[in-house]
Amino acid sequence: MTKEDIYAQLKSIIKIYLPEDVSVDDIGPESHLINELNINSSHLIDVVLDLEDAFDIEIKDDELEAMDTVSSALEIIQKKINN
Amino acid sequence: MTNYKNILEKLPYTKPFLFVDQLLSISENGVEGTYRFKEDEYFYEGHFNNRPVTPGVILTECMAQIGLVCLGIFLFSEKDTEGKPQISLVSSQVDFLLPVYPGDTVKIISEKEYFRFGKLKCKMKMLNASDELICRGIISGMVVLEASSKK
Numbered sequence: 001m002t003k004e005d006i007y008a009q010l011k012s013i014i015k016i017y018l019p020e021d022v023s024v025d026d027i028g029p030e031s032h033l034i035n036e037l038n039i040n041s042s043h044l045i046d047v048v049l050d051l052e053d054a055f056d057i058e059i060k061d062d063e064l065e066a067m068d069t070v071s072s073a074l075e076i077i078q079k080k081i082n083n
Numbered sequence: 084m085t086n087y088k089n090i091l092e093k094l095p096y097t098k099p100f101l102f103v104d105q106l107l108s109i110s111e112n113g114v115e116g117t118y119r120f121k122e123d124e125y126f127y128e129g130h131f132n133n134r135p136v137t138p139g140v141i142l143t144e145c146m147a148q149i150g151l152v153c154l155g156i157f158l159f160s161e162k163d164t165e166g167k168p169q170i171s172l173v174s175s176q177v178d179f180l181l182p183v184y185p186g187d188t189v190k191i192i193s194e195k196e197y198f199r200f201g202k203l204k205c206k207m208k209m210l211n212a213s214d215e216l217i218c219r220g221i222i223s224g225m226v227v228l229e230a231s232s233k234k
Contacts, residue, residue, distance in 0.1 A: 040173075041225065042173040042174065042202055042223065042225055045199060045200045045201075045202040048199075048200065049197065049199060061200060064200050
């Protein structure tokens, strides 16, 4: 799976949990999930659970805290897939 | 039989907003409990005029207190015996099928969908004394340690 594939899938999962006033076009690699994309902490957990299912990975509690931006999420997913 | 007093004692509610009488069972996977809506509950005075019916928001609250908060306290105590958890409601989606009148006893059956990263999501239903479905829904909450500044 290429980085682009992962990014596309990640974006499509984030999209589901965006509030009405944030558009999918606002999602960029450096977007902060909570502060910029306005995803609340409860929905952030839904994003992570969807990522676990989509990529067949397991994310630990401390890794959730590190997943603050789109690119940091991408990095964590990539690392897990390659293991 | 297990004594659920330790869980009931940790509930952050009192009359007139405590909607838990008894827990029937509780486990890692879910909880069952009951509540009897007393004839003199404060909301019957205004809901509705001269025709008391339990408001849907109160039924939702009753489901949340038994199905989410009691279970949350139990799951939390399994992980961390110290500290008191605080549970905030983050989402609810409920369908209402039958009315609940003063004096009715309801049973709530809640099944855990997941408890991950502090978020507890449960699928629940409320039954009347004849085991008919009153309402069903999905309710989730965030479990945090009291006095924690986390949002």
